[in-house]
Amino acid sequence: MTDALSPAGDRWQLRFERRLAHPPEKVWRAITEAQHLNRWYPFTAAAIDLRVGGRILFRDEEGTELHAEITELVPPKAFAFTEHDEETGVHELRLELEPDAEGCRLIFTHTFADDTWAAQTETGWQHCLDALTRAVEQVG
Incomplete structure (x- = not known):
């Protein structure tokens, strides 16, 4: 497990690495299919x-919408x-996702403009990636 915050040009990047x-x-389905995501x-x-x-429409618990665009x-x-x-x-x-002998390695990066909330975001992503590990188990 590797987690790191570093500058990325004039922005900041959180990078996480997990072995699954x-x-x-199977992991691909967990990260791209709505029922697993x-x-x-x-x-x-x-x-x-x-x-x-393509577009992704996200909603939070209060119903606020967040729009995303698939870039890769x-x-x-x-x-x-x-x-x-x-x-x-x-x-x-x-x-x-990179295959390895025991499954795959996930490299997750989040790039953003302001690092003032990076520690909170890092903690949040750690919890989310732990949940991803459990979610992959439920992929058929």
């Missing part, structure tokens, strides 16, 4: 148009999207 005991194809991601995916340029889609290797938040700006999220 499942093949990339909703088990670990901090917002509910109300709609996903799974293609580069290389099954079962890479899934990336940008979220547009009125308060905190543009967030770039990328999930990369």
Whole structure:
């Protein structure tokens, strides 16, 4: 397990690395299919148009909508999207899967403009990635 915050040009990046005991194809479903994504991601995916340029509509517990655009889609290797938040700006999220002998390695990066809330965000993502590990178990 590797977690790190570092500068990324004029922005900041949180990078997480996890080893998962499942093949990339199974993890891919957990990160791109709404019924599985909703088990670990901090917002509910109300709609996903799974293609580069496609939109993802997320909703939080209060019903506030958050819009994202898919920027990379290389099954079962890479899934990336940008979220547009009125308060905190543009967030770039990328999930990369690399096969290994025991399943795969997940590399998750979150790039954003302001590091003032990075510690809180890091803790939140750690919980989400723990939930992802459990969510993959439920993928058929």
